[in-house]
Amino acid sequence: MKYQSRKQAMILLADGTIFYGKAVANKEGSAFGEVCFNTGMTGYQEIFTDPSYYGQLMVTTNAHIGNYGVKNDEEESDSVKIAGLICKNFSYVPSRVGKSDSLENFLNENNILAISDVDTRALVSYIRDHGAMNAVISTEVDKIDELKKQLNETPDMVGLELASKVSTKEAYFYGDENATYKIAALDLGIKKNILRNLAKRDCYIKVFPYNATFKEMEAFNPDGYFLSNGPGDPEPLECAITLAKEIIEKDLPLFGICLGHQIIALSEGVSTFKMYNGHRGINHPVINHLTGKGEITSQNHGFAINRKETESNANFEITHSHLNDNEVMGIRHTKKNCFSVQYHPEAGPGPNDATYLFDQFIENIKQQKLETV
């Protein structure tokens, strides 16, 4: 067996609780972030490379991680975005036809600290009971006091603007430039599968940095606007909120996913709040109020929009709700060409029940084109 004598490691939570494990491979050091857990049984590569997880320590609840390696075209961004990994069993020997590499090499190349052999069931139960909090994973198990001090200095997720850390610095293009529809997408931490889904629907996309202005985006002469997913608290993203306001005011086709959905809500005066525990997994049940049908969805969010304020806002209709806790999962504007969802219709990873939302966006664009002819 590889790495017979691995270093002892731990996860130290902000409230002082410690769970012990072992370092994956020969890695050493410490990594700080907000601890969260994902209940997906598969899709770890997509999860680890999802920019929305920037700044978070990921606990995976599946008992085995790494067993099918990694594959080049299955990443959701160019690098691993989680701050660190906590798992039960780490597989050093991947088994899968078509794999590009092992997860061990992939994490090493990205300089990500991972710890395994942690009682992840106990850890997840603990976080569920005590709520989201900061933590540190570390091999420096004899430096608890020092780590506690550093942990106290780790910024809280509430009020934290992180989109600027993962957004593209320069605008770029995606898809076929002769495609039928042109989309201007604001990159707050966009997942590749969103771009793939739009390109598949005959869209040519220009992806803009997180602080792009309406003027800059309008110059592309797009048929529709898109606000992406991304990490951190939506509230400090004033430039994106102003942008959403302008697009909505002008009644241009607008679609938002996750952080983008939260930005749309904020732009119309609906506030967001930090959930006690977020929703992260690939089997979250959602009801579509417009069709009465249920959907199994991919989710990753720690904030949500205020239900009461949404219900009493004449500009919004709630289109989707979470069937576990009734959080708002989707809205549409009652007067303008704008809708958004809190969950991930692009999956990556997860079920494809909700890809119809991309078709809806194209329909909204077509409608707008007919009206302006």
Ligand SMILES: NC(=O)CC[C@H](N)C(=O)O
């Ligand atoms: N996937 C996302 O876009 C997440 C949005 C936001 N950072 C949240 O945690 O709620």
